[in-house]
Amino acid sequence: MTPLTIAHLSDFHISAEHRRNHIRRARRALEYARSLGVDHVVVTGDITANGDPADYRIARSLFASAGLLDAGRLTVTIGNHDVFGGVHTAEEVLTFPGHCRVTDDKAKVREFGYAFRETFEHTLRHSDKRLFPFAKLLGDVALIGVNTVAAHSRFKNPIGSNGGVDDRSFELLVELLESPLLLAKRKIVVLHHHFCRMRDVLPSAAHSVWGAIERQTMKLHGKARLLKLFSRTQVHMVLHGHIHVSNEYIREGVRFVNAGGSVLHDRSDDLHITILRVDDAGCRAEIHRVPAHPLSLPQHASLPAEVPQAAMQQFAA
Numbered sequence: 001m002t003p004l005t006i007a008h009l010s011d012f013h014i015s016a017e018h019r020r021n022h023i024r025r026a027r028r029a030l031e032y033a034r035s036l037g038v039d040h041v042v043v044t045g046d047i048t049a050n051g052d053p054a055d056y057r058i059a060r061s062l063f064a065s066a067g068l069l070d071a072g073r074l075t076v077t078i079g080n081h082d083v084f085g086g087v088h089t090a091e092e093v094l095t096f097p098g099h100c101r102v103t104d105d106k107a108k109v110r111e112f113g114y115a116f117r118e119t120f121e122h123t124l125r126h127s128d129k130r131l132f133p134f135a136k137l138l139g140d141v142a143l144i145g146v147n148t149v150a151a152h153s154r155f156k157n158p159i160g161s162n163g164g165v166d167d168r169s170f171e172l173l174v175e176l177l178e179s180p181l182l183l184a185k186r187k188i189v190v191l192h193h194h195f196c197r198m199r200d201v202l203p204s205a206a207h208s209v210w211g212a213i214e215r216q217t218m219k220l221h222g223k224a225r226l227l228k229l230f231s232r233t234q235v236h237m238v239l240h241g242h243i244h245v246s247n248e249y250i251r252e253g254v255r256f257v258n259a260g261g262s263v264l265h266d267r268s269d270d271l272h273i274t275i276l277r278v279d280d281a282g283c284r285a286e287i288h289r290v291p292a293h294p295l296s297l298p299q300h301a302s303l304p305a306e307v308p309q310a311a312m313q314q315f316a317a
């Protein structure tokens with residue numbers, strides 16, 4: 001096969017209004033990927049903090065400056081922040097559930113698609129009206145984009161951060177993964193929500209009250225059927241974000257790479273840029289730990305995956 005190098009980034013949380021240092025960090029991450037001469041960049045959701053037009057304008061200009069507004073160079077998928085936004089001020093803690101309740105999630109998906117329209121060109125989709133799921137063929141690799149942002153539900157998804165794939169999208173995903181066009185391809189699924197248990201990657205979430213709330217509001221519903229599908233259709237790897245750490249793990253024989261900590265790592269100020277090398281030997285993931293400050297960029301250290309191979313484990317359900 002023709003080798004392919006992919007930079008996997010996630011969770012930029014770009015905002016025109018809040019925490020503008022995220023813009024600088026995202027720019028640095030893209031510059032770093034560019035300096036390595038990667039073939040393709042994948043960003044697995046939460047590209048913006050609120051999915052506002054001004055946020056998208058900034059994100060577009062970052063991708064354009066890096067020469068990435070092109071389907072052959074960039075693949076993006078949507079995250080919960082791109083649809084429902086997030087809480088940024090004390091007052092918003094009280095108003096946010098109401099905001100999620102009235103959010104038109106379908107309209108937000110359309111806005112996301114329009115903001116990054118060039119990257120969806122020439123993708124295989126059920127129809128032009130449906131953005132997800134899609135498949136993008138890059139030589140011997142097929143990237144399959146899935147929207148895992150669940151619709152608002154007063155009890156199951158009160159603040160919009162839980163995940164899920166509705167039945168119709170699941171059916172279309174089955175069709176895509178079973179398509180003869182993908183038969184000889186290395187299938188890499190690209191989505192936002194995680195398949196690991198939060199307490200395995202964020203020990204702080206294990207015992208505190210806040211951790212318990214986080215576990216209830218950071219779930220992917222319907223994980224089991226997705227896992228079964230990925231395993232049956234021989235998905236090579238699943239790329240995601242959502243939890244802001246970077247790691248690699250295996251579930252039900254399927255390999256997962258989380259780049260949620262690429263720009264906003266929960267435990268470190270450094271950027272954690274995941275580089276995937278896909279070739280005849282398989283697919284290797286390296287996490288490059290890069291100081292966020294431009295002056296120290298040339299001194300970057302390239303480290304193996306944050307979770308050592310020996311620690312990779314089959315997480316229990």
Ligand SMILES: [Fe+2]
Nearest residue numbers: 011046242243
């Ligand atoms: Fe995020």
Ligand SMILES: [Fe+2]
Nearest residue numbers: 046079080242
């Ligand atoms: Fe998220």
